[in-house]
Amino acid sequence: MNHQTRVYNSIFEMLPGEENPSPLVRINRMNPSPDFVLYAKLEWLNPFGSVKDRAAWEMLRDLEERGELGNGRGVVEPTSGNTGISLAAMSRARGYHMRAVVPNRVPLEKKVLLKIAGADLDVVSDELCPAPGAGGEGSINLAKTYAKAQRHRYALPNQYENEMNVRAHYRTTGPEIWRQTEGRITHLFVSLGTCGTVTGTSKFLRAKKPDIKVIAVQPSEGHDVPGLRNVSQLGVSKLFDPSLIDEILEIDYKLAYRRAMELFQNEGLRAGPSSGLIYEGARRIIERDKTGVGVMIFPDDIFKYTANMVRHIPSLAEGLHA
Numbered sequence: 450m451n452h453q454t455r456v457y458n459s460i461f462e463m464l465p466g467e468e469n470p471s472p473l474v475r476i477n478r479m480n481p482s483p484d485f486v487l488y489a490k491l492e493w494l495n496p497f498g499s500v501k502d503r504a505a506w507e508m509l510r511d512l513e514e515r516g517e518l519g520n521g522r523g524v525v526e527p528t529s530g531n532t533g534i535s536l537a538a539m540s541r542a543r544g545y546h547m548r549a550v551v552p553n554r555v556p557l558e559k560k561v562l563l564k565i566a567g568a569d570l571d572v573v574s575d576e577l578c579p580a581p582g583a584g585g586e587g588s589i590n591l592a593k594t595y596a597k598a599q600r601h602r603y604a605l606p607n608q609y610e611n612e613m614n615v616r617a618h619y620r621t622t623g624p625e626i627w628r629q630t631e632g633r634i635t636h637l638f639v640s641l642g643t644c645g646t647v648t649g650t651s652k653f654l655r656a657k658k659p660d661i662k663v664i665a666v667q668p669s670e671g672h673d674v675p676g677l678r679n680v681s682q683l684g685v686s687k688l689f690d691p692s693l694i695d696e697i698l699e700i701d702y703k704l705a706y707r708r709a710m711e712l713f714q715n716e717g718l719r720a721g722p723s724s725g726l727i728y729e730g731a732r733r734i735i736e737r738d739k740t741g742v743g744v745m746i747f748p749d750d751i752f753k754y755t756a757n758m759v760r761h762i763p764s765l766a767e768g769l770h771a
């Protein structure tokens with residue numbers, strides 16, 4: 450493996466870590482304060498397309514090490530899409546089958562991608578799933594049922610409760626950011642889904658520098674931002690630790706889509722809606738704090754959300770047909 454020439458023996462060698470960090474790219478035209486240095490950490494450049502490569506790999510490796518996989522036993526996972534895509538690709542590449550249980554309102558692009566990646570797919574109806582924008586309770590329960598009723602066939606990583614999800618970020622995301630900013634980071638901007646990202650990264654960075662401000666964003670009630678949870682939906686995320694977060698900003702979820710488009714059009718960053726929401730949170734804090742060095746963890750890109758984008762910005766549907 451050589452990160453200079455980028456020649457690899459398998460896709461797994463491309464997974465991010467301190468020696469192969471995901472890129473930090475500076476925000477220029479959309480930075481509201483000249484005295485604040487703002488970076489986006491581009492998690493869509495991970496090999497399976499999102500921040501979830503980190504948690505999926507840590508959870509899968511842990512199951513493998515404990516002898517839980519193989520001999521016909523694969524994985525089943527409740528997911529809003531990204532964890533499922535990472536887990537499906539990784540599992541299949543190692544010879545295991547994978548079943549993804551997703552809420553109905555997960556974008557069509559993600560459902561199709563899961564199937565292309567080789568996952569068996571269960572779609573849970575909205576009534577069963579009171580948290581449609583995220584991996585709701587219905588899908589979590591169904592995945593648990595598979596794992597219980599068919600123990601010989603399924604191991605359940607369960608990203609909502611699995612400490613490996615936190616450890617992935619403690620072991621990789623935190624150290625990467627510390628090294629990439631040479632310890633100058635003053636603000637960390639993140640979103641809340643399973644909370645693996647915020648808990649693991651904050652734990653590592655706070656141990657290095659206790660006064661780093663950790664700012665989390667959450668979408669307003671009734672949102673449709675896949676992967677994210679607002680406080681009323683956070684109950685199932687056992688990895689949520691408020692002591693590691695300084696502030697939680699609630700932001701109108703429609704801004705997630707608007708800001709995502711602006712990031713592409715003004716910064717060349719093909720950021721997805723959760724990144725858009727994180728940017729809006731950062732923008733508000735920078736207007737208040739004025740100076741510092743901030744890192745936004747941008748979970749994934751816009752390609753999986755074109756249908757959602759058209760719903761929020763209807764003019765995108767104009768002029769598409771001859």
Ligand SMILES: Cc1ncc(COP(=O)(O)O)c(C=O)c1O
Binds near residue numbers: 500501529532
């Ligand atoms: C697009 C997107 N944004 C943000 C998140 C939140 O990350 P975490 O689950 O680590 O809190 C996820 C995770 O599911 C996601 O898929």
